[in-house]
Amino acid sequence: MTEQTTDYKPDAKTLFWNRVQLLAVFAVFLAPIAGAFLYKPTKFNNYGDLYTPAPTLAPLALTGVNGETEFAQYKEQDLWAFLVVAQGACGENCEKSILNSRQLRAMQGKHLERLRSVLIYSDLPASVAQDLAKKYQPVDVYEADPEQLKVWAEQLVPEGVPANELDDRFYVVDSKGLLMISYPSDAEPNRVKKDLSRLLKSRR
Missing domain, CATH: 3.40.30.10 (Glutaredoxin)
Structure with a gap:
């Protein structure tokens, strides 16, 4: 008797939330790097x-x-x-x-x-x-x-x-x-x- 397997196909809602979670992970790692490039201080602790x-x-x-x-x-x-x-x-x-x-x-x-x-x-x-x-x-x-x-x-x-x-x-x-x-x-x-x-x- 041959065992049959069925490929699992997530529905559209599951795919959407998986992608959201993946993007959130990327955002967490990229935010400090982007901030370092974009941040330009306008104030500093001056001596004069x-x-x-x-x-x-x-x-x-x-x-x-x-x-x-x-x-x-x-x-x-x-x-x-x-x-x-x-x-x-x-x-x-x-x-x-x-x-x-x-x-x-x-x-x-x-x-x-x-x-x-x-x-x-x-x-x-x-x-x-x-x-x-x-x-x-x-x-x-x-x-x-x-x-x-x-x-x-x-x-x-x-x-x-x-x-x-x-x-x-x-x-x-x-x-x-x-x-x-x-x-x-x-x-x-x-x-x-x-x-x-x-x-x-x-x-x-």
């Missing part, structure tokens, strides 16, 4: 004083070795600026900020060409400005009208920073002309570098 929201810097007329220009030239050239402002004098801490901005630019590796170190001054003897430009090259050095610079610099003041930490800071302006973050002259370069690396990556 972050401007939130980041303000657009007002226009400012400048005079440099190549004649008259505007601070907006960096935005037009799609460049970031490490900015130092000196009004009436540039003492030890001011020079330290210029040095830090130049060194931090050099530390950015592949992002180096996206950055400029900038000194804007007023009421400094021409010989002092020339000496600073030579001492800390490459740095873009510009003169501004004293009254205009005084008003313009007011927008650089970060909220919540003690008064004794407001002088001789250096500022980071992105390629859209937005004031992003600032640091005191004695900021730790390696910690600043981490901030800048994350900012540059998040605002490509």
